[in-house]
Amino acid sequence: xxxxxxxxxxxxxxxxxxxxxxxxxxxxxxxxxxxxxxxxxxxxxxxxxxxxxxxxxxxxxxxxxxxxxxxxxxxxxxxxxxxxxxxxxxxxxxxxxxxxxxxxxxxxxxxxxxxxxxxxxxxxxxxxxxxxxxxxxxxxxxxxxxxxxxxxxxxxxxxxxxxxxxxxxxxxxxxxxxxxxxxxxxxxxxxxxxxxxxxxxxxxxxxxxxxxxxxxxxxxxxxxxxxxxxxxxxxxxxxxxxxxxxxxxxxxxxxxxxxxxxxxxxxxxxxxxxxxxxxxxxxxxxxxxxxxxxxxxxxxxxxxxxxxxxxxxxxxxxxxxxxxxxxxxxxxxxxxxxxxxxxxxxxxxxxxxxxxxxxxxxxxxxxxxxxxxxxxxxxxxxxxxxxxxxxxxxxxxxxxxxxx
Amino acid sequence: xxxxxxxxxxxxxxxxxxxxxxxxxxxxxxxxxxxxxxxxxxxxxxxxxxxxxxxxxxxxxxxxxxxxxxxxxxxxxxxxxxxxxxxxxxxxxxxxxxxxxxxxxxxxxxxxxxxxxxxxxxxxxxxxxxxxxxxxxxxxxxxxxxxxxxxxxxxxxxxxxxxxxxxxxxxxxxxxxxxxxxxxxxxxxxxxxxxxxxxxxxxxxxxxxxxxxxxxxxxxxxxxxxxxxxxxxxxxxxxxxxxxxxxxxxxxxxxxxxxxxxxxxxxxxxxxxxxxxxxxxxxxxxxxxxxxxxxxxxxxxxxxxxxxxxxxxxxxxxxxxxxxxxxxxxxxxxxxxxxxxxxxxxxxxxxxxxxxxxxxxxxxxxxxxxxxxxxxxxxxxxxxxxxxxxxxxxxxxxxxxxxxxxxxxxxxxxxxxxxxxxxxxxxxxxxxxxxxxxxxxxxxxxxxxxxxxxxxxxxxxxxxxxxxxxxxxxxxxxxxxxxxxxxxxxxxxxxxxxxxxxxxxxxxx
Numbered sequence: 001x002x003x004x005x006x007x008x009x010x011x012x013x014x015x016x017x018x019x020x021x022x023x024x025x026x027x028x029x030x031x032x033x034x035x036x037x038x039x040x041x042x043x044x045x046x047x048x049x050x051x052x053x054x055x056x057x058x059x060x061x062x063x064x065x066x067x068x069x070x071x072x073x074x075x076x077x078x079x080x081x082x083x084x085x086x087x088x089x090x091x092x093x094x095x096x097x098x099x100x101x102x103x104x105x106x107x108x109x110x111x112x113x114x115x116x117x118x119x120x121x122x123x124x125x126x127x128x129x130x131x132x133x134x135x136x137x138x139x140x141x142x143x144x145x146x147x148x149x150x151x152x153x154x155x156x157x158x159x160x161x162x163x164x165x166x167x168x169x170x171x172x173x174x175x176x177x178x179x180x181x182x183x184x185x186x187x188x189x190x191x192x193x194x195x196x197x198x199x200x201x202x203x204x205x206x207x208x209x210x211x212x213x214x215x216x217x218x219x220x221x222x223x224x225x226x227x228x229x230x231x232x233x234x235x236x237x238x239x240x241x242x243x244x245x246x247x248x249x250x251x252x253x254x255x256x257x258x259x260x261x262x263x264x265x266x267x268x269x270x271x272x273x274x275x276x277x278x279x280x281x282x283x284x285x286x287x288x289x290x291x292x293x294x295x296x297x298x299x300x301x302x303x304x305x306x307x308x309x310x311x312x313x314x315x316x317x318x319x320x321x322x323x324x325x326x327x328x329x330x331x332x333x334x335x336x337x338x339x340x341x342x343x344x345x346x347x348x349x350x351x352x353x354x355x356x357x358x359x360x361x362x363x364x365x366x367x368x369x370x371x372x373x374x375x376x377x378x379x380x381x382x383x384x385x386x387x388x389x390x391x392x393x394x395x396x397x398x399x400x401x402x403x404x
Numbered sequence: 405x406x407x408x409x410x411x412x413x414x415x416x417x418x419x420x421x422x423x424x425x426x427x428x429x430x431x432x433x434x435x436x437x438x439x440x441x442x443x444x445x446x447x448x449x450x451x452x453x454x455x456x457x458x459x460x461x462x463x464x465x466x467x468x469x470x471x472x473x474x475x476x477x478x479x480x481x482x483x484x485x486x487x488x489x490x491x492x493x494x495x496x497x498x499x500x501x502x503x504x505x506x507x508x509x510x511x512x513x514x515x516x517x518x519x520x521x522x523x524x525x526x527x528x529x530x531x532x533x534x535x536x537x538x539x540x541x542x543x544x545x546x547x548x549x550x551x552x553x554x555x556x557x558x559x560x561x562x563x564x565x566x567x568x569x570x571x572x573x574x575x576x577x578x579x580x581x582x583x584x585x586x587x588x589x590x591x592x593x594x595x596x597x598x599x600x601x602x603x604x605x606x607x608x609x610x611x612x613x614x615x616x617x618x619x620x621x622x623x624x625x626x627x628x629x630x631x632x633x634x635x636x637x638x639x640x641x642x643x644x645x646x647x648x649x650x651x652x653x654x655x656x657x658x659x660x661x662x663x664x665x666x667x668x669x670x671x672x673x674x675x676x677x678x679x680x681x682x683x684x685x686x687x688x689x690x691x692x693x694x695x696x697x698x699x700x701x702x703x704x705x706x707x708x709x710x711x712x713x714x715x716x717x718x719x720x721x722x723x724x725x726x727x728x729x730x731x732x733x734x735x736x737x738x739x740x741x742x743x744x745x746x747x748x749x750x751x752x753x754x755x756x757x758x759x760x761x762x763x764x765x766x767x768x769x770x771x772x773x774x775x776x777x778x779x780x781x782x783x784x785x786x787x788x789x790x791x792x793x794x795x796x797x798x799x800x801x802x803x804x805x806x807x808x809x810x811x812x813x814x815x816x817x818x819x820x821x822x823x824x825x826x827x828x829x830x831x832x833x834x835x836x837x838x839x840x841x842x843x844x845x846x847x848x849x850x851x852x853x854x855x856x857x858x859x860x861x862x863x864x865x866x867x868x869x870x871x872x873x874x875x876x877x878x879x880x881x882x883x884x885x886x887x888x889x890x891x892x893x894x895x896x897x898x899x900x901x902x903x904x905x906x907x908x909x910x911x912x913x
Contacts, residue, residue: 003802004806004837005858006799006802007799007802007803007806008857008858008859010799010803011803011859011861012859021739024738024739025738025739026738027735027736027737027738028736043860043861071735072735073735073736073737074735075731075732075735078728078729078731078732079727079728079731080723080724080725080726080727080728080731081727081740082727082731082737082738082740083726083727083730083731083737084727084730084734084736093727094726094727094730095723095726096717096718096720096723096726099717099726099729099730100714100717100718101714103710103711103713103714103717104710104711104714106710107706107707107708107710107711107714110706110707110710111707127711131711131714131715133715133718133719134714134715134718135718158736188706189706191734191736192706192709192710192713192733192734193733193734193735193736194732194733194734194735197706197708197709197712198709198712198713198716198733199705199708199709199711199712201712205715205719208715208716208719209719209720209721212716212719212720212721212725215716215729216728216729216732219732219733220732248739249739249740250739250740251740251741251742252742284741285745285746285749286749287745287746287749288754289754289756289757289758289761290754290755290756290757291757291758292758294742295741296741296742296743296744296745297741297742297743298743298745299743300741300743302738302739302741303738303739303740303741303743304737304738304739304740305740306743307742308744308766308767308770310770316770319766319770319771320771326759374740375740375742389757389758389759390758391758392757392758392759392761392763393742393744393758393761393763393764394744394763394764394766395763396763396771
């Protein structure tokens with residue numbers, strides 16, 4: 001029986017490492033949308049909960065009866081590289097209208113168990129009209145209906161809204177479309193992950209734009225780390241969580257992005273050991289270098305996009321632009337990058353059709369740089385794009401030997 | 405007919421027509437150029453205007469057939485100018501009169517504030533009672549009957565018009581366009597109070613009107629109309645006799661009255677619909693008021709959080725701030741990681757910088773061709789110790805055996821234990837282990853025992869079968885046991901082929 005026990009341990013380890021990465025990639029997993037993944041998480045709920053709680057301080061909520069698993073991710077430094085996206089082929093990021101509508105719709109859905117798209121739209125119109133901080137919502141305009149549909153479809157994809165009859169998309173063409181929804185209020189409430197409820201901060205609407213930058217840190221402040229008079233334990237807890245959150249949520253963790261005590265923790269024997277163990281349990285390949293750390297996910301399941309990858313012209317261009325970028329220690333100006341992109345477009349005239357136009361090179365360079373910054377491989381400072389140390393791992397392998 | 409209301413000179417045209425309209429009221433039907441000019445001021449046109457412009461405007465109104473020219477040939481004029489000034493007299497055509505009336509009507513509708521006046525209902529009831537009395541007295545004059553009927557009809561008309569405007573006003577109010585919350589509250593609160601008061605009196609008054617209608621009808625509506633017709637003393641019109649048409653109109657009005665208060669076909673009186681409208685309006689208004697009050701009271705419920713977040717999104721300074729807020733508040737974003745790793749990460753010392761360490765292997769095709777081409781993951785390097793490989797191989801084999809065993813045992817649907825028949829000994833051991841676990845579990849109310857393996861991957865459900873016995877054989881011996889109903893569920897559901905194999909075997913026996 002000892003071999004069986006071994007096998008069980010092995011199987012569990014594999015499940016847990018998959019579960020960790022699946023949840024990192026999708027913090028909300030519903031049984032309805034992905035049964036097998038949900039099963040895996042439900043089965044390994046214990047070890048997964050422990051892993052996230054110990055290493056990242058993130059709560060994993062698994063509701064077997066309600067059929068969803070939610071990792072309540074809190075990011076210490078929220079970044080803009082992973083926006084909500086429109087559930088259409090272009091996957092364009094949400095705009096202000098859609099973000100605002102998403103919140104209004106969620107608030108209006110909470111008290112009603114069942115509703116139709118028309119009734120919901122009416123409630124949204126009223127809610128917007130009675131709140132002077134919100135722009136009016138007008139169902140007569142097609143673009144507004146389109147925005148509402150995007151929002152509803154996103155909520156459907158989360159499983160917070162279930163279509164019982166009709167197709168949401170029809171609302172775009174006609175405000176008279178008949179779509180019946182059931183609302184999953186508990187799931188809806190679980191969408192909010194911030195430890196501090198926004199309404200508790202009570203900021204007057206007219207001061208919002210001015211105080212916006214201080215709002216975000218307030219929103220993610222966690223009381224368990226203590227304030228200025230944090231105890232030794234709380235202090236260590238905060239260090240562990242803040243370092244590991246970044247390691248497991250962000251593509252690269254450069255040492256120069258850490259504060260002094262975070263870096264000290266990361267380079268201490270204890271810190272190292274914890275990081276290594278966490279990466280191993282999560283199924284990551286840990287890449288440790290003198291200038292930073294990287295958790296590589298060889299299966300590519302804990303990520304929303306891949307690099308290097310051939311799925312878009314911008315990504316291919318990003319890979320190719322890395323060469324001139326890493327070769328220039330001071331970074332490149334936008335003009336230089338455009339010239340490089342122009343060179344690419346000329347070398348491969350059959351490639352990147354959508355960029356073969358007047359300002360194509362400029363757009364291509366811009367999109368490529370965006371890919372690089374999103375992957376932590378480049379940085380835009382004072383108008384120049386500078387390669388970050390980790391960018392060197394994608395150098396051409398022969399470069400060291402062939403060029404003097 | 406209404407072309408004069410649009411365009412650059414609409415105001416001038418409007419003022420001119422108004423001047424004519426006012427003159428008409430004083431029974432001056434024709435105006436000369438100077439008189440028009442004199443009256444323009446009182447019609448609200450304060451700018452200077454040149455004679456030519458005024459002439460132009462008048463000519464234009466003439467071509468639109470709103471004005472007519474009357475000429476006076478009786479006098480002698482020395483110059484053409486004088487002729488134009490003094491001879492040409494303008495007067496409104498019928499179209500012109502209609503246009504003025506229409507515009508005035510439109511303005512009054514726009515300016516009207518809707519109100520449901522219960523007083524109108526009382527007036528209607530009063531007039532009806534009066535008619536009842538008049539019809540009862542033999543000596544009463546037809547003229548009185550006529551004028552009272554006309555008053556009644558005008559009150560009824562006022563009621564209809566008021567209801568229409570009131571309804572419109574209410575809908576506007578419900579659309580909640582008031583940006584100023586304070587006045588919004590005030591107006592709505594007042595409206596609610598008014599509506600409640602109105603509802604309280606509506607029933608009684610509607611009842612009074614209905615019974616008055618009945619009383620009048622006892623005396624005869626036909627008689628009423630006949631007498632009113634006599635009292636009206638209709639002027640003769642060329643062509644047909646106006647009386648039938650007039651009577652027809654009266655009857656239609658009377659039907660309208662009945663429809664409002666006492667429908668003949670037993671349907672709901674329309675006055676009760678007023679009830680509905682008012683009641684619905686009260687509910688909606690109160691809801692809106694509630695919403696406002698609620699939004700002032702800060703509670704930390706989820707709905708409040710969402711509402712507050714909506715405000716934050718609406719106020720975020722830049723687009724990047726939107727995405728940051730999304731990330732902070734919802735935490736629904738994916739992690740992001742590289743997927744290319746070194747074949748053997750431990751070969752690169754961690755003290756090296758990225759610039760010094762060897763790069764990861766990126767598909768050469770991707771880099772050199774720039775064309776979209778599927779590239780494969782870097783090949784796994786079969787490495788270091790043979791022992792490690794052997795161990796891994798062994799582990800894989802054991803694992804595969806285990807998987808195979810589960811595949812054989814996975815039933816999906818409940819089957820009899822006897823259906824397993826002959827089994828491989830290794831598989832039999834797994835089955836025995838599972839049975840042991842299940843039998844150790846306490847049966848639930850339905851006599852069903854459930855158990856899972858220690859890794860939780862495989863679940864067995866055991867139900868007592870009939871009294872039969874099952875015999876399982878392996879290469880090393882045989883097991884005799886009660887013929888339980890067994891259901892074994894394996895992740896992935898087991899492979900159908902193996903399962904059906906088990907069943908086929910059972911049938912063969």
